[in-house]
Amino acid sequence: MDDILSILISKYNYWGYIILMMVGLYAMIIKKNLVKKIIGMSIMQTAIIFFYVSIGVKKNATIPIITHGHNGAADIVRASDYINPLPHVLMLTAIVVAVATLGVALALAIKIYRHYDTLEEDEIHDFLKNQAE
Amino acid sequence: MSDHFPALIIVVPLLSAFFIAAAGWIRRTLCFPIALFAMTVSLYSAIALLCEVVTEGRVIYHLGGWSPPWGIAYDIDYLNGIVLVVVAAVAFINLFATRSSVALEFPRKLGPFYALYVLFVTGLLGIVVTGDAFNLYVLLEIAALTGYALLGMGEGRAPLASLNYIFMGTIGASFYLLGIGYLYLATGSLNMADIATLLPEIYHSKVVLLAFIICMTGLFIKMALFPLHFWLPDAYAYSPSASISLIAPLTTKVMVYVMIRIALTVFTPRFSFASPTVSASFVWLAAIAIVMASIMALSQKSVKKMLAYIIIAEVGYMVGGLWLGNRNGITGAILHIINDAAMTLCVFLAAGNILFKLKQDSFDHLQGLFRKMPFSMAALVIGALSIIGVPPTCGFFSKWYLLLGGIDAGQYGFVAALIFSSLVNVVLFFRIFEIGFFESAQEHHPTGRAPIEEAPLEMLVPLMVVAALLIVLGFYTGDIVNNLIRFALPAGIA
Numbered sequence: 001m002d003d004i005l006s007i008l009i010s011k012y013n014y015w016g017y018i019i020l021m022m023v024g025l026y027a028m029i030i031k032k033n034l035v036k037k038i039i040g041m042s043i044m045q046t047a048i049i050f051f052y053v054s055i056g057v058k059k060n061a062t063i064p065i066i067t068h069g070h071n072g073a074a075d076i077v078r079a080s081d082y083i084n085p086l087p088h089v090l091m092l093t094a095i096v097v098a099v100a101t102l103g104v105a106l107a108l109a110i111k112i113y114r115h116y117d118t119l120e121e122d123e124i125h126d127f128l129k130n131q132a133e
Numbered sequence: 134m135s136d137h138f139p140a141l142i143i144v145v146p147l148l149s150a151f152f153i154a155a156a157g158w159i160r161r162t163l164c165f166p167i168a169l170f171a172m173t174v175s176l177y178s179a180i181a182l183l184c185e186v187v188t189e190g191r192v193i194y195h196l197g198g199w200s201p202p203w204g205i206a207y208d209i210d211y212l213n214g215i216v217l218v219v220v221a222a223v224a225f226i227n228l229f230a231t232r233s234s235v236a237l238e239f240p241r242k243l244g245p246f247y248a249l250y251v252l253f254v255t256g257l258l259g260i261v262v263t264g265d266a267f268n269l270y271v272l273l274e275i276a277a278l279t280g281y282a283l284l285g286m287g288e289g290r291a292p293l294a295s296l297n298y299i300f301m302g303t304i305g306a307s308f309y310l311l312g313i314g315y316l317y318l319a320t321g322s323l324n325m326a327d328i329a330t331l332l333p334e335i336y337h338s339k340v341v342l343l344a345f346i347i348c349m350t351g352l353f354i355k356m357a358l359f360p361l362h363f364w365l366p367d368a369y370a371y372s373p374s375a376s377i378s379l380i381a382p383l384t385t386k387v388m389v390y391v392m393i394r395i396a397l398t399v400f401t402p403r404f405s406f407a408s409p410t411v412s413a414s415f416v417w418l419a420a421i422a423i424v425m426a427s428i429m430a431l432s433q434k435s436v437k438k439m440l441a442y443i444i445i446a447e448v449g450y451m452v453g454g455l456w457l458g459n460r461n462g463i464t465g466a467i468l469h470i471i472n473d474a475a476m477t478l479c480v481f482l483a484a485g486n487i488l489f490k491l492k493q494d495s496f497d498h499l500q501g502l503f504r505k506m507p508f509s510m511a512a513l514v515i516g517a518l519s520i521i522g523v524p525p526t527c528g529f530f531s532k533w534y535l536l537l538g539g540i541d542a543g544q545y546g547f548v549a550a551l552i553f554s555s556l557v558n559v560v561l562f563f564r565i566f567e568i569g570f571f572e573s574a575q576e577h578h579p580t581g582r583a584p585i586e587e588a589p590l591e592m593l594v595p596l597m598v599v600a601a602l603l604i605v606l607g608f609y610t611g612d613i614v615n616n617l618i619r620f621a622l623p624a625g626i627a
Contacts, residue, residue, distance in 0.1 A: 028300055041303050048307055052314055087317075090267055094310065097274045104278055105299050108285050111292040124293065 013054035020047035034112065034119045038105045045098040049091045056084040138185070139194035139207035139262055142178040142217070146171040146255040150248045157244010165232060168247040172225045175258060179221040183214040187616070193264070201264070202327035208264025211621035212398075212467065216261045216390045219474050223382050224254040230482050230595035231375040233588075234489050238373050239286065246286065250379065253279040257387050266313045266399065267323045269391065270306065273355075277302045280384060283376035284368050294367035301354055301364040308351030315344035316399075325399050336404050345404070348395055356388035358452055359422035362445045369441040374485035377437070382477040385444060386470045389451045393466065396455060397623050406458040413544070419453030420550035422446070427557035436484045436494040439561060440477075443520060446554050447473050453547050454535045460626050462538025467618050468610070469531035472519070475606060476528055479516035479599045483509050486588040486596060502569035505586050508593050510569055512600040517562035519603045522555050527606035534614075 008015060024047060027040025064082040109119060116124050149171035156163035185192055186209055194207040209217070228250070239246045256276025263269050281302065285295035317323055319340045320331040335341055357365040365385075369377055396405040406412050423446045430442035447469070454466030486509040487502065488494050503510045519528035532551060539548040587593060606613070 025304070028304070034296065037300060041300060044307055045303065048311055048314070051311065055314070055318055087314075090323075093267075093271055097271065097278075100278055101274070101299065101303055104281050104285075105296060108281070108292045108296045108299070111285065112296065115289075115292065128290070 013057075014051070017047045017051040017054070020044075020050065023047075032121045034109050034121065035106075038102065038109060041105065042098065042102055045094070045101070049094055049098070052087040052091045052094070056087040058083050137194075138178040138182050139192060139209060140196065142175050142182070142221075142262060143255055143259050145174040145178075146251045146258070150251045150255065153251060154244055154248040157242075157248065161243045164243045164247040165228075168228060168251050171251050172221070172228050172254065175254065176218075176221040176225045179214075179217040179258075182209050183218050183617075185209075186211060186214040202322050202324035205268050206264040206324060206326070207262050208326065209262060211617055212393065213261045213390065215467070215617055215621065216387065216470060217258060219471050220254065220257050220261060220383055220387065223474050223478050224250075224257075224379065226595050226599060227379045227382075227478065227482070230592055230599075231378060231485065233592050234373075234485055235375045237489070238375055242286070246283075246375070249279045249283050249286075250376075253283060253379065257383055260387055261390060264325050265323055266316065266325055266328065270310050270313060273306055273309065273391075276384070276387070277306060277355075280380055283380060284372040286376065287371055287373040289371060290367070291371040291373070294364075294371045298364040298368040301361075305351045305354030305361075308347050308354065310351075312344045312346075312348030312351060315340050315347065319344065325394070328399050329401065332400065332404070336407075341404075345395075345400060349392070352388055352392045352395070353452075356385045356392065356448050356452075357445055358418070358448055359425050359445055362422075362426070362448075365445060366438055366441040369444070370435065370438040374437075374481075374488045378478060378481040378485050381440070381444060381481050382474045385448050386451075386474050389448065389455075389466070389470055392452070393455055393463075397463075402458070402623055402625050406456075412456045412458050415456035416453050416542070416544050416547050419449040419456065420544075420547045422449035423453070423550040423554045427554045430561055431557060434496050436487065436496070436499075436565065437481075440480055440484060443558065443561070444477060447477070447520075450532070450535055450551065450554075453544075453550075454538060457535075457538040457542045457544060457547070458626070459538050459541045460622060461534050461541055463622055463626065464614060464618050465531050465534030465536075465538050467621055468534055468614060471613070472527040472531045472603075472606060475599060475602055476516050476519040476526075479512060479596070479603060480520065482592075482596045482599060483513035483516060486592055487513075489588050489592065490586055496565065496568055499565060499568045500572040503566075505584075506588065507585065508587055509596065510566075512596045514562075514566065515600040515603055517558070517566075519607075521558045521562065525607045526603050527610065528603070530607060530610040 021044050024040045024042070024044030027043065028037050031037050031040060058080060061081055061083045064085045066077060112124070113119055116127055118124060149167050153164050153167050156167060182192060192209040193201075195201065196205045196207060199205070235243065235246055253276055256272050256279060259272030260269055260276060263272060281295050281299050284298065285292045313323070316328055319335055319338060320328050322328050322331055332341060354361045369381055372380070426442050426446035426449065430439050430446065433439040433442060451466045451469050451473070454462045454469065457463070484494060487499070487506065490506060491498055515526065519526035522529045522532040532555065536548055536551055539545070539551065
């Protein structure tokens with residue numbers, strides 16, 4: 001029991017992102033409303049952004065800006081004093097990608113709404129079935 | 134200038150996309166020439182790069198002058214040199230072939246269409262050329278997002294099918310991103326060559342195994358390996374024919390390339406093929422994919438939907454070929470990337486011509502088509518023979534290598550699946566030919582013979598070129614394998 005608790009507590013960032021990701025996947029698989037599915041997709045992408053950002057963290061470290069400038073060679077720069085900025089930079093790109101995906105998905109949702117007058121998957125399938133008959 | 138081909142191949146189409154979008158507002162007639170210019174530069178750069186790889190060996194380009202592993206490196210060797218030429222050539226030929234149908238389907242949207250077309254090709258070329266795992270993700274999403282838009286531009290059910298593709302595609306890409314995250318966590322690097330040198334020390338680590346599994350799952354979704362294929366048939370069947378003859382030959386093939394790259398370069402064969410049980414289960418998965426997709430293709434009643442299921446079967450060929458893990462199998466998989474791109478282009482262009490004239494492609498409307506459209510149907514026959522695997526068309530040779538690989542590895546289930554799928558393909562295509570050849574059209578003409586109503590010449594000529602290419606590729610298979618693919622295989626493969 002103590003082992004599980006210690007895993008739960010020491011790796012809480014992973015648990016956080018996994019739970020968020022499962023929430024997103026659940027919404028994409030179970031929900032019948034297309035906009036809810038799109039929201040689920042966004043939640044899943046955000047979960048991965050959380051994961052990346054959380055792996056850059058270091059204890060007792062600060063933002064990666066060297067305050068004494070280029071020529072202040074007197075101070076030694078220790079990597080452990082600064083958090084890892086690379087995952088954050090990567091996630092800036094991933095956020096842009098996520099926004100673009102959301103935009104394309106919502107645009108298609110509008111097109112679907114204009115065509116079927118609904119965003120519920122059940123009703124769209126009924127519509128298609130009636131059309132086929 | 135020749136030093137900068139790896140950058141030009143991406144930058145020229147990327148910038149052209151902006152100009153095309155602008156030209157769409159000002160003068161719509163300018164869109165096509167700009168797209169043509171971009172594709173020509175890409176094709177020329179791709180061929181020049183492949184020649185450079187052949188004469189001087191691996192080309193590594195430091196983007197922005199930053200040396201790897203800190204900067205993004207574009208890394209071209211035999212494997213992606215070949216795939217680059219395939220992607221650029223398919224995009225180039227397809228641009229000519231679909232000009233009339235684009236003008237017919239999107240008369241008011243020429244600007245957006247060609248901008249998306251060029252951006253899509255940029256994304257795919259970037260995926261192939263890059264040597265950076267995260268850069269690959271970004272370009273993957275560029276290709277995917279433009280692909281969704283191109284497929285969703287159609288009427289009727291296209292937007293719904295495209296939205297489902299977005300959901301599946303995003304899950305796939307997110308899984309890939311997550312896998313790269315774990316690799317970064319384990320190695321601290323994103324450069325593929327750098328990861329490959331850092332990984333062997335920690336091959337026993339569970340994190341590395343997890344990264345491998347998550348990456349592969351994401352890529353399997355992206356390439357539509359059965360049973361993760363649900364998005365593909367609808368998205369491909371309801372899409373405009375001008376976009377589908379670009380997307381169908383390229384998307385799945387480039388994803389197979391990424392799988393080969395991750396399995397052989399980022400992870401070495403020592404890791405990927407370490408456990409025979411794992412390799413064997415992937416091969417079985419591929420065999421099941423081939424058989425199931427072939428059976429589902431049988432139950433389809435329209436040309437494009439049937440072709441979509443054939444693509445899913447072909448993905449099974451390539452995945453199986455890689456995981457056989459021997460020289461013949463992997464040669465077959467890489468050769469099949471080239472051949473399958475060519476033959477998928479051929480059959481989809483032929484289907485596009487039929488749709489252009491008939492406005493629909495269900496089997497009930499194909500009567501008398503050989504008399505009505507003799508040239509398009511002749512090209513369809515050559516494409517079909519190639520997919521079935523009849524010599525001397527190129528499809529025979531890649532299938533031959535895959536069969537040899539299957540026998541070498543003792544994977545008789547995979548061999549049986551390949552033969553089964555060939556037989557099903559015979560049934561699939563000869564059903565169409567029977568309708569088109571022996572059943573005459575219902576309406577009777579006063580002269581007694583239906584007149585020839587072919588697609589316009591600018592659609593026919595590229596189709597004929599591709600059909601001829603299938604046979605030429607078949608004749609030059611030996612040269613392709615001995616001079617190019619032999620060097621694309623990593624050391625240490627029996």
